[in-house]
Structure formats: C-alpha cells, structure tokens
Amino acid sequence: MLICLSALAVAVPTFLYARLVRGIDRFEQEPGKYLIAAFFWGALPAALLALMTQIIFGLPLTFLLGNLLLRASTRSCLRQ
Numbered sequence: 070m071l072i073c074l075s076a077l078a079v080a081v082p083t084f085l086y087a088r089l090v091r092g093i094d095r096f097e098q099e100p101g102k103y104l105i106a107a108f109f110w111g112a113l114p115a116a117l118l119a120l121m122t123q124i125i126f127g128l129p130l131t132f133l134l135g136n137l138l139l140r141a142s143t144r145s146c147l148r149q
Contacts, residue, residue: 083108
C-alpha cells in the first residue's frame with residue numbers, strides 16, 4: 070500500500086511538471102523522449118544522493134544509538 074501511495078506521490082507532480090513544460094514550449098515542442106530523459110537525468114542523481122546521504126548520516130547514528138534506533142523505526146513501520 071505504501072509503495073502505491075509513494076508512486077502516486079511521484080507521478081502527480083511529474084505529470085504536472087510535464088504539462089507545464091509542454092505548455093510553455095507549445096510552439097516548438099521537443100520530442101517526448103527528450104522530456105522523459107530529462108526527468109530521469111534529474112531523478113537518478115537525486116535518488117543516489119539521497120541514498121548516499123542516508124548511509125553517511127545513518128551509520129554514525131546507528132553506531133551511537135545502537136539497536137535502539139533500529140527497533141524504534143521497525144516498530145513504527147510495523148504499526149502501520
């Protein structure tokens with residue numbers, strides 16, 4: 070269920086941005102494949118940067134707080 074909501078939360082703004090770009094560029098539109106490539110060109114580095122940041126800041130927290138942090142996050146996920 071959470072994955073579906075996450076996908077919806079990503080799809081709606083992406084669709085709105087695509088409509089905005091297509092509306093601004095309506096007289097000389099670029100092919101759709103270039104628009105898709107531009108979105109992936111931005112999304113891939115953003116996801117990799119978020120993953121690296123989570124790992125870099127997560128390791129010291131896990132080292133300092135131990136399993137307390139892990140148990141707390143697991144419990145909050147299981148309650149849903």
